[in-house]
Amino acid sequence: MTKLILIVLWGLLPVTLGQQDQQSPVVTLRNGKIRGKTIPVLNGLVNAYLGIPYAEPPTKDRRFKPPVPKTPWKGTYNARDYGNACMQIDDDTYPGFRGSDMWNANVPKSEDCLYLNVWVPSSAPKEATVMVWIYGGGFYSGVASLKEYEGQTLAYTGRVIVVSMNYRVGALGFLALDIDDAPGNMGLLDQNLALRWVQQNIGQFGGNPDSVTIFGESAGAASVGYHLLSPLSRHLFKRGIMQSASPNAEWASQSYETSKRRGRLLADAVGCPSDRGSQVMVDCLKKIPAGEIIYKEWVEVGMFLFPFHPVVDGYFVPEHPNELLRKQAFKKTEVLMGFNKDEGSWFLVYLIPGMDKDHESLLSREQYLQGVKMCRTHRNAFGLQAVAFQHTNWKNPNDGKHNRDILDDIVGDYHLICPVIDFASSYATSGMGTYLYLFSHNLSNNNWPDWMGVMHGYEIEVTFGLPISRTQDFTPEEDALARRVVKYWTNFAKTGDPNEEPADVAHRMDTSSVATWPRYDLTGRRYLEIALNGSFPRVGPRTKSCAFWQKYLPKLERNAANITEEERQWKDDFYSWRGEFMPDWRSAFKAFVERKDREKERCGT
Numbered sequence: 001m002t003k004l005i006l007i008v009l010w011g012l013l014p015v016t017l018g019q020q021d022q023q024s025p026v027v028t029l030r031n032g033k034i035r036g037k038t039i040p041v042l043n044g045l046v047n048a049y050l051g052i053p054y055a056e057p058p059t060k061d062r063r064f065k066p067p068v069p070k071t072p073w074k075g076t077y078n079a080r081d082y083g084n085a086c087m088q089i090d091d092d093t094y095p096g097f098r099g100s101d102m103w104n105a106n107v108p109k110s111e112d113c114l115y116l117n118v119w120v121p122s123s124a125p126k127e128a129t130v131m132v133w134i135y136g137g138g139f140y141s142g143v144a145s146l147k148e149y150e151g152q153t154l155a156y157t158g159r160v161i162v163v164s165m166n167y168r169v170g171a172l173g174f175l176a177l178d179i180d181d182a183p184g185n186m187g188l189l190d191q192n193l194a195l196r197w198v199q200q201n202i203g204q205f206g207g208n209p210d211s212v213t214i215f216g217e218s219a220g221a222a223s224v225g226y227h228l229l230s231p232l233s234r235h236l237f238k239r240g241i242m243q244s245a246s247p248n249a250e251w252a253s254q255s256y257e258t259s260k261r262r263g264r265l266l267a268d269a270v271g272c273p274s275d276r277g278s279q280v281m282v283d284c285l286k287k288i289p290a291g292e293i294i295y296k297e298w299v300e301v302g303m304f305l306f307p308f309h310p311v312v313d314g315y316f317v318p319e320h321p322n323e324l325l326r327k328q329a330f331k332k333t334e335v336l337m338g339f340n341k342d343e344g345s346w347f348l349v350y351l352i353p354g355m356d357k358d359h360e361s362l363l364s365r366e367q368y369l370q371g372v373k374m375c376r377t378h379r380n381a382f383g384l385q386a387v388a389f390q391h392t393n394w395k396n397p398n399d400g401k402h403n404r405d406i407l408d409d410i411v412g413d414y415h416l417i418c419p420v421i422d423f424a425s426s427y428a429t430s431g432m433g434t435y436l437y438l439f440s441h442n443l444s445n446n447n448w449p450d451w452m453g454v455m456h457g458y459e460i461e462v463t464f465g466l467p468i469s470r471t472q473d474f475t476p477e478e479d480a481l482a483r484r485v486v487k488y489w490t491n492f493a494k495t496g497d498p499n500e501e502p503a504d505v506a507h508r509m510d511t512s513s514v515a516t517w518p519r520y521d522l523t524g525r526r527y528l529e530i531a532l533n534g535s536f537p538r539v540g541p542r543t544k545s546c547a548f549w550q551k552y553l554p555k556l557e558r559n560a561a562n563i564t565e566e567e568r569q570w571k572d573d574f575y576s577w578r579g580e581f582m583p584d585w586r587s588a589f590k591a592f593v594e595r596k597d598r599e600k601e602r603c604g605t
Contacts, residue, residue, distance in 0.1 A: 151163075336435040
């Protein structure tokens with residue numbers, strides 16, 4: 001009897017699969033047909049096309065080279081599952097901890113990884129706005145298939161088409177030796193090819209190639225900035241959204257000299273010759289297993305000292321980002337950008353002694369000074385002293401909570417926040433519509449300790465509308481927050497103004513509780529704080545801190561570069577005196593004045 005049932009079920013299986021194929025959405029692209037799948041979202045449906053190849057696998061001789069467009073295929077390509085992640089190492093600092101595991105690749109890793117994904121509202125949109133996501137990960141990690149990046153809720157709620165792509169990271173994506181076989185910026189060129197794919201194919205999904213907004217977070221936001229700056233990408237999209245990073249940050253680019261030096265160190269680590277020229281070196285590196293290269297690419301370790309970054313190659317990146325911003329040599333369009341309240345805390349628990357996720361991480365004065373030194377915000381001893389002095393609580397230098405929290409500010413402001421504000425200021429100066437935000441809500445499902453605050457990367461779930469989908473543990477208030485953010489982001493993508501919906505929009509979201517987002521300019525410096533209980537126009541932000549990092553400190557370090565050892569020692573002694581004895585002197589002097597005042601009152605004078 002059991003055998004008979006199995007035979008009957010086996011006979012029905014092809015029919016069931018055949019019916020599923022007939023019901024699955026099919027789209028004809030330039031390279032051939034693809035078959036996706038339909039998934040339920042809230043009260044509707046979204047068609048998802050996953051793992052679409054947009055480039056030939058960058059393997060063998062193509063390793064370290066710019067991408068090659070995918071050649072046509074025969075038949076119908078199965079686009080129901082994500083493609084491979086690009087080669088990278090997982091974060092195993094806290095094994096089994098969701099707060100770090102959630103960012104690790106959730107699909108197999110391979111050099112054959114150049115795939116993209118498309119989510120389309122199933123109601124057959126026409127000329128729909130397109131939002132293309134670029135993931136972060138320090139240019140050494142990241143994958144488009146993470147649950148945090150799933151595009152169906154954003155597509156359905158915002159009535160947009162969402163696209164995401166994989167791009168090469170680490171040495172395989174950014175080794176730059178200034179030769180044809182390893183020119184650098186391969187990961188950015190992967191993104192560029194994916195944007196060209198969107199221009200050529202998105203119309204087949206009902207999308208408008210003239211209404212494409214690219215958005216990303218961290219290294220993905222820096223990538224968005226690079227596409228705004230690059231003459232090779234500017235024509236491939238309409239607008240840009242940058243979350244928590246920008247390409248003018250110190251960590252987001254490196255010179256050919258630095259990349260070559262790290263390339264030689266990598267070659268030494270894997271047993272390739274490093275002293276016989278770049279061509280011999282790269283020929284050897286192409287024969288080394290990709291996993292070994294990724295495992296040994298961390299030749300230098302430090303705060304925001306990632307292995308391989310974009311380079312100023314004179315081709316994709318014509319000049320240093322700061323110089324391009326100074327010349328206003330960027331795409332003239334609207335931009336939206338911002339950051340989270342506690343951008344630096346995530347990086348501290350990985351590198352600073354005395355700080356980890358399982359303790360309050362209260363720091364002594366000595367630990368604070370050691371932490372300042374490791375933050376990589378200074379260029380000489382005078383700069384280090386200035387940073388430490390500026391951020392010390394001189395009323396209580398051993399205030400452990402202050403010492404912990406101020407390191408968060410030091411790292412976040414220097415490496416992320418102030419460069420974003422500087423990028424926004426350059427755009428505002430050019431007259432372009434510029435919108436700046438501060439995200440200040442710590443999500444209820446955040447597994448990191450409360451002291452770490454509103455961390456780097458933890459607005460992404462809201463951006464993609466995950467609290468709306470009710471598939472994870474969010475509160476009703478966070479559902480409302482996500483709807484508000486999705487409205488701002490998709491309005492901006494459609495019109496260039498986060499406050500304005502298209503005139504002919506058929507599915508309007510409730511706008512009654514959404515505050516008006518002011519444009520950012522250098523006169524008013526108005527930005528929007530996005531909080532749980534509402535959105536609030538503010539003035540700033542971080543004006544004093546960024547003035548220190550961008551105006552005072554560089555000038556001090558330049559002027560102090562040639563100071564003699566005797567002068568430096570005098571300055572050390574002065575700082576020591578001011579730090580150790582000045583507070584006591586001030587306290588004693590204040591007590592003396594107060595005592596004299598009381599004596600005068602008693603004497604009636």
